[in-house]
């Protein structure tokens with residue numbers, strides 16, 4: 394149908410500065426965690442512009458979520474509440490620790506976790522809430538933090554989509570939860586190839602996460618006995634993990650972070666062009682951020698309205714036939730064999746997520762798209778829904 398090259402669902406935008414910084418790292422002789430990872434953590438803290446915030450660079454958001462929950466002492470017998478409408482990484486880390494996952498449904502307007510359902514799911518075993526800022530639209534954190542305070546629960550934000558997202562003009566990462574975790578996976582709003590950042594104001598949590606990030610190695614432990622630590626000395630205080638971010642990855646991150654405001658503006662601009670172009674179609678368009686707040690636009694998620702005459706799967710096939718990649722975010726966890734079978738879950742328990750799953754499609758939205766690419770996506774969506 395199309396002679397044009399295939400337009401992928403997502404592509405990173407890597408510039409000459411990123412490439413030069415990686416080459417500099419390779420030539421420096423220091424390729425694993427070192428000065429650039431440290432600089433990246435400092436730059437990230439400056440970006441969040443929040444005193445006392447600690448940024449801990451890790452090799453994935455999954456690692457960051459695991460470290461945060463571990464540091465909070467989540468373990469066997471505990472329950473952690475999160476949304477069914479997410480990627481499995483959000484929930485799997487809870488199982489790493491031997492704790493149990495309690496999945497709840499979403500608000501059909503935002504596709505974000507519904508705070509009312511969170512409160513209803515609390516039991517005496519509940520220890521933590523893990524909200525996910527779906528597609529880059531902030532969860533109602535004021536409601537979540539309120540519930541957490543009332544019931545004495547911890548909150549760890551999965552902010553894999555939410556850089557830079559704001560709520561009440563405050564950046565996600567500075568909202569007052571116990572920890573927030575960002576992802577720098579290849580398709581996220583900025584990338585280090587693989588990588589993540591654990592952000593917290595809790596000094597104890599930060600200390601534990603830094604130790605567990607690298608094999609449970611503690612050099613501070615020595616300080617209790619002598620002022621001078623020999624460079625070769627360390628103590629193992631726990632069976633830790635191998636979650637450190639390399640300087641090669643941090644080299645990418647230093648420059649991607651500088652470009653983040655421009656990246657966000659371009660994403661928002663594409664979202665606005667889409668919104669206008671699709672306004673007359675049988676579609677439910679993605680919800681906007683509240684007035685004055687920032688949506689990161691990690692994803693642009695269309696929902697086929699009941700009036701649309703095409704099924705979701707056929708829509709995606711038709712997009713591919715026109716040379717355009719699409720995706721679905723997400724196949725909800727309650728449908729995945731592991732989660733379904735472990736907790737005996739059924740679609741009826743999650744009507745909004747189920748309906749969203751059946752009717753949603755994520756279309757390409759990324760900074761490396763040209764205006765012509767955007768118009769091509771628009772022409773394809775309009776053509777398919779208007780039946781030409």
Ligand SMILES: *Cc1c(COP(=O)(O)O)cnc(C)c1O
Pocket residue numbers: 452453454455456479480482483525551553554575576577578587588589
């Ligand atoms: C991408 C993603 C993750 C995992 O990020 P990694 O950096 O790949 O580990 C976690 N949660 C959500 C919602 C994601 O989209």
